[in-house]
Amino acid sequence: TRSTVGRAVRDRFPILSTRPGGVPLTYLDNAATTQKPDSVLDAIVGYYSRDNSNIGRGHYRLSLNATELYEGARERVRQVLGAQHPDEVVFTQGTTAATNLLADTFGARVVGRGDQVVVSGMEHNSNLLPWRRLCERSGAELVVVPVDGDGRVAAADFRAALGPRVRLAAVAHVSNVLGTVNPVREMIADAHRDGVPVVVDGAQAVPHRPVDVRELDADFYCFSGHKVYGPTGTGALYGRRELLTDLPPYQVGGGTVKGVAHDEPVRHVPVPSRLEAGTPDVAGAIGLVAALDFVDGLGWDAVRRHDAELVDHAVRVLRGVDRVRVVGAPEADPSGIVSVVVEGVHPYDVGGHLDRHGVAVRSGVHCASTFLDDLGLLGTVRISFGVYNTVDEIDFLVRALETVRPGEWTKNHPDSRFL
Numbered sequence: 389t390r391s392t393v394g395r396a397v398r399d400r401f402p403i404l405s406t407r408p409g410g411v412p413l414t415y416l417d418n419a420a421t422t423q424k425p426d427s428v429l430d431a432i433v434g435y436y437s438r439d440n441s442n443i444g445r446g447h448y449r450l451s452l453n454a455t456e457l458y459e460g461a462r463e464r465v466r467q468v469l470g471a472q473h474p475d476e477v478v479f480t481q482g483t484t485a486a487t488n489l490l491a492d493t494f495g496a497r498v499v500g501r502g503d504q505v506v507v508s509g510m511e512h513n514s515n516l517l518p519w520r521r522l523c524e525r526s527g528a529e530l531v532v533v534p535v536d537g538d539g540r541v542a543a544a545d546f547r548a549a550l551g552p553r554v555r556l557a558a559v560a561h562v563s564n565v566l567g568t569v570n571p572v573r574e575m576i577a578d579a580h581r582d583g584v585p586v587v588v589d590g591a592q593a594v595p596h597r598p599v600d601v602r603e604l605d606a607d608f609y610c611f612s613g614h615k616v617y618g619p620t621g622t623g624a625l626y627g628r629r630e631l632l633t634d635l636p637p638y639q640v641g642g643g644t645v646k647g648v649a650h651d652e653p654v655r656h657v658p659v660p661s662r663l664e665a666g667t668p669d670v671a672g673a674i675g676l677v678a679a680l681d682f683v684d685g686l687g688w689d690a691v692r693r694h695d696a697e698l699v700d701h702a703v704r705v706l707r708g709v710d711r712v713r714v715v716g717a718p719e720a721d722p723s724g725i726v727s728v729v730v731e732g733v734h735p736y737d738v739g740g741h742l743d744r745h746g747v748a749v750r751s752g753v754h755c756a757s758t759f760l761d762d763l764g765l766l767g768t769v770r771i772s773f774g775v776y777n778t779v780d781e782i783d784f785l786v787r788a789l790e791t792v793r794p795g796e797w798t799k800n801h802p803d804s805r806f807l
């Protein structure tokens with residue numbers, strides 16, 4: 389059978405044949421955002437060309453149709469996450485918007501003075517700062533579970549952080565720095581034994597593995613559409629129905645109320661609309677459906693095999709390069725991410741050098757400086773794969789890495805921890 393991934397799918401991504409800076413693009417920054425296939429681009433143009441109108445408000449055909457498309461997108465996300473009801477899916481701008489929404493609504497309700505909120509030591513700022521601010525505002529304590537030597541949160545360490553004062557826990561499913569996978573199912577089961585609800589940041593999981601929120605028994609699960617071949621500004625928050633149903637609105641305005649009179653209390657519409665004030669990104673939701681369909685069309689087996697092949701190859705060849713060190717154990721359960729450090733060269737200099745070869749990678753702390761501090765690193769060079777990447781691209785990256793030299797950043801940071 390013909391492969392559905394790698395070279396076979398590249399011509400569906402117009403950007404992959406561009407030459408930014410006059411050299412062919414080797415795009416290896418997929419953990420930051422993925423490129424978009426033709427079907428996603430077509431869906432967005434198609435929506436604006438044929439279907440555009442505001443939803444939920446009009447009583448004319450076009451608006452009813454757009455409303456149906458938007459609610460259809462919600463149903464599609466429900467399916468993908470394995471949620472029970474479409475009204476457990478709230479559209480957000482992405483993972484950051486979802487965690488902020490949760491902290492300000494659910495968090496503000498359940499966390500008070502003297503309580504504890506548990507997070508892991510590997511969190512992206514988007515699943516750290518909302519909880520930290522919640523604790524600062526409410527007089528609660530933020531408890532940080534350390535990451536183990538393999539770059540994972542051990543279930544036992546998470547269990548040890550639970551206790552009678554814990555009201556909420558928030559953890560990454562997959563690390564955006566190392567690509568390592570946390571035992572979230574076990575962590576959730578442990579938390580539930582204590583009656584603690586768990587928020588899972590699935591931003592790096594959803595693009596690389598089938599997720600089933602019921603199988604995980606997750607209370608809340610967030611992801612970003614743009615990391616799974618969908619448009620920027622899209623994403624979703626799954627919330628278990630019992631927990632979501634009576635949440636207060638996050639933002640208030642159009643679409644969140646049943647009708648307002650100046651001298652009467654406001655009556656809110658039910659969730660999810662209650663949590664989606666204003667005109668949503670309808671075109672984005674339509675584009676996201678096309679992206680989810682695209683991944684479905686490839687098949688999870690093919691995507692998983694491809695991730696494993698690329699990560700295995702990358703780890704093997706990178707370990708053979710002088711002065712290059714692979715951080716953690718990304719091949720244990722591949723999620724398309726390999727982080728490296730080049731001894732004696734600042735990650736920014738590595739990124740700049742690779743850019744001159746048309747290679748796009750992320751270098752630095754990846755919005756997780758607390759984790760990088762724990763790792764004792766100033767930063768890493770993060771190589772991250774999408775379904776269109778190939779082994780040849782990895783070899784090209786490696787050849788470029790072999791010629792990297794210390795540059796301005798390295799010279800200006802003589803004592804840095806990448807050395």
Ligand code: PMP
Nearest residue numbers: 482483484512514564589591612
């Ligand atoms: N959490 C993780 C683990 C991430 O990798 C990212 C994206 N860098 C985010 C949260 C934030 O996602 P977004 O910027 O799409 O809101």
